[in-house]
Amino acid sequence: MSVLKKAYATPSRVRAVYRFLLHSDKSKIKREDLEKSISPLSIQRENDKDYLDMVKETIKEMIRMKLIDEDAEGNVFLGKDLPKEIKDKNIGNENLPFYISKLFFTKENDENHDFVRLATWYLSQNFQHAPSNWEEFSKQLDEQIGSHKLECGNNTRYGQLEDWLLFCRFAIKYSVKGVGTRMVPDPTLYIQWLLPQLFHDEKTLTIVTLIDRLSNIAPIFDHGTFRKELFHKYKVGKLTENYISTVTSNALLRLHEVGLIKLERKADADTMIIYDGSSEMRYTHVSYQDGRE
Incomplete structure (x- = not known):
């Protein structure tokens, strides 16, 4: 699956799990303990096996994308191959969106290439006329791509796409008086983060x-x-x-x-x-x- 197809795997939950592990006093934690620690107490109900679904699905996606690892004993921890800047308690959280974007591009994360293809399509639009809500997205995807819309065929999937575009710094939102909040493709912050690599x-x-x-x-x-x-x-x-x-x-x-x-x-x-x-x-x-x- 992918972050687009798993409605529970939102950027905010991914960040919450990551930050918990980043600042934990333990290098490893039992998966069940992590699930309970992250889940809001308000949804934890006795004898309800489904109350942890949101966090469980998020952790699964984070393991698939190699952001966290799990050992044979069921312990989870920050991925052993993560660069030092992502494991740094001072700057890791700030760099997380950019590193996740990098993970999405890899061949090993081809399950998330559905998001990458939609992000590619969005950044290919004329920034003055790019769609900024589900109705506009649906119309332009249908006109340019066809009825399958790069697997973004409903408002729920679009909501996931919007969250991840904003999180990965490929888009921004702004408010227009009388219209409300709109999204526009704008990777300025993403390219800014890349400047040291581009000019290495x-x-x-x-x-x-x-x-x-x-x-x-x-x-x-x-x-x-x-x-x-x-x-x-x-x-x-x-x-x-x-x-x-x-x-x-x-x-x-x-x-x-x-x-x-x-x-x-x-x-x-x-x-x-x-x-x-x-x-x-x-x-x-x-x-x-x-x-x-």
Whole structure:
């Protein structure tokens, strides 16, 4: 199964289980004890075998995605292969959404590729006209993908998708007076987290190199494997040569505006075109403004 198909496996419950294990005084805990510790007392009813279903299903999904491990004695603990920054009590919780996204991309987590494909589709939309609720999602998925809608065929599944898109920092929500809360594809925070990896060896990259690296690390972006699959199967998300998708463009411009990166145009280099919603801008290089000389 996957986090989309298991309605109980919400980001908030995944985070709750993770934080409990992260801050536990014990390196291991019996699975049954963990289930009881995480479950709200209000739903724990004597002789009711179903009262722990929400946490049980969450733990199962976390084991499948290798976020936690379980030994032969029924003890559970943070995954032995987790990087140190995810096991760090000070910064682990902050880095969790980005690491889970990384897990979702792997071949070992192919059960969660249904979420990845929907995230890919969402980031391929024009950010000015992307769907922001279930009715709009359903309509555009049906028009672009077909009646199976990439397995997002009902409001319950959409609710899971929305929660995970927001949690993984692929989208944000904002309020519109008289309309209510809406969602928009915006991976700015996700790309911001990746900046040290993208610029690991140089302060300045050609923008072509930056997009290539971004798409290799997170294949839901321009020219990544999931984006290519989306186009080959459904003719959705095609990019005109030398253009950066509107969603990625918007994220890069926001990072430029707050001073985390600097978009530049230099001679004798391939130009990429960024669209801000009203005009096209041409850039050749990107510099990471992290204080390095």
